[in-house]
Amino acid sequence: MKLCWLDVRNLDGARGAIIEEAVHQRIDGILADDTSAFEMLPPTVKRILFTGTRPLPEDLSGVDIVIADPAVHGQTAVLAAAHPEVEFGRFVEIIDAETLEQACSAARTERWSLLEFRDPTKIPLEIVIAAAAGSTGSIVTIAKDIEEAEIIFGVLEHGSDGVLLAPAAVGDPTSLKAAAQDRAGTLELVELEVTGVTHVGMGERACVDTCTYFREDEGILVGSHSKGMILCVSETHPLPYMPTRPFRVNAGAIMSYTLSAGDRTNYLSELVAGGKVLAVDVKGQTRLVTVGRVKIESRPLLSVDAIAPNGTWVNLILQDDWHVRVLGPGGVVLNSTELAPGDKVLGYLPVEDRHVGYPITEFCREQ
Known part of the structure; x- marks a missing residue:
């Protein structure tokens, strides 16, 4: 089953309704830049902290996954040693050949890789998926909308392991979950x-x-x-x-x-x-x-x-x-x-x- 993460960092008035819908639709994770967004989440939903360019808080209690930018927060191995109760992943923004190689390395070695591709072509994502073949980590790719999420789920017939979507309105969590479930399955003939x-x-x-x-x-x-x-x-x-x-x-x-x-x-x-x-x-x-x-x-x-x-x-x-x-x-x-x-x-x-x-x-x- 493909992973569905929601980015609620920039939600204001609709945050509560969208999180409630996400829980109802069994969305896999909620990503926020402060831990207050996690207070009402049930244990079935992963609490994912990504502070962007801000430092990480010293207290990570109540957080399941931390996405780190090595340039800001340091290496994930060092962070994991300091906080063994939390899973760590790496954020990579792919803008050129160098950052594409960083993404490939993260996909091969990290427990979680959160990837953002600036160019609309899906060829870099194809390269990362191919590079990660056989690895045990998970690739989560940022999508700008539901239509792009559907494409990301199907790239190279395997697709990204998951999608992170910043919902624009109530209903987007339901649509994202539907896009994830519309993958291949098995029928009993x-x-x-x-x-x-x-x-x-x-x-x-x-x-x-x-x-x-x-x-x-x-x-x-x-x-x-x-x-x-x-x-x-x-x-x-x-x-x-x-x-x-x-x-x-x-x-x-x-x-x-x-x-x-x-x-x-x-x-x-x-x-x-x-x-x-x-x-x-x-x-x-x-x-x-x-x-x-x-x-x-x-x-x-x-x-x-x-x-x-x-x-x-x-x-x-x-x-x-x-x-x-x-x-x-x-x-x-x-x-x-x-x-x-x-x-x-x-x-x-x-x-x-x-x-x-x-x-x-x-x-x-x-x-």
Whole structure:
């Protein structure tokens, strides 16, 4: 799980409300330049002291982490020896090659590295993350807003271990936590048994073209109902009459559900360029990928019914064509037009019903 720190040093009237929201959202740490900001924090929230250019107080009781600037406060090893009850980290502002090397050194050796990059490019952060590979410390990068935080969390597919954000308003702690949680996770896939395949005539289907190369055992989950989906494979596998399109999933009819960020469902027809969709492999490992475009065209359609071991009925309507495929156990690629009762396909069974795409516990019947 990525770390979320909030910088409350420059908050005035809204400080109390934002700290209350941060606690409610289980933000990992509050960073301040005086210990008074920590008085009402529960033990679940790290108390992080960073005094900037001012000296450190002699009394560090009630502080969990101190971020030190070596030019102002001295070396972290010396500070840690004097205050063994506190964890120490190093602040580095990256403005040139020399300070970039300092950041790389800190990331390799320090328990905590708080990094501020003055230039908008993320290449220096990529270099630091690569330099820190295998180290046991944590890199926390300062973000100017939620949009930059989302980018920082995903740099080099690993991202910074955490983000420090100075919230501009109430709601920012919630948004930061959501950005941190929208990372890859794992879904529990199940084997579904096909019970019937029916030609249902013409309709609009959606091809989802992403900005990412899919792996051969990877696709997106699609289903006619929110409580059951089938894993549709990308066009990474050879076709007899056309080149492969490893960025594409010929997904299903436009009203079908798929998964996106934050366990939310979207209709295929809602996906747009720049949006997100959840890529899933046969082991249930997931990653968010960016949608490049969605192609909606009229095609003959095929309805596939399947049943889960717990009796849940699952339906998928997709294009009636041989090159449209789904995944079976072990990554077996199955052509949609050759599916027959008794075949096994991989699927996912969300527990909650949906309201405007969000999971909710309520009565809802889909048929």
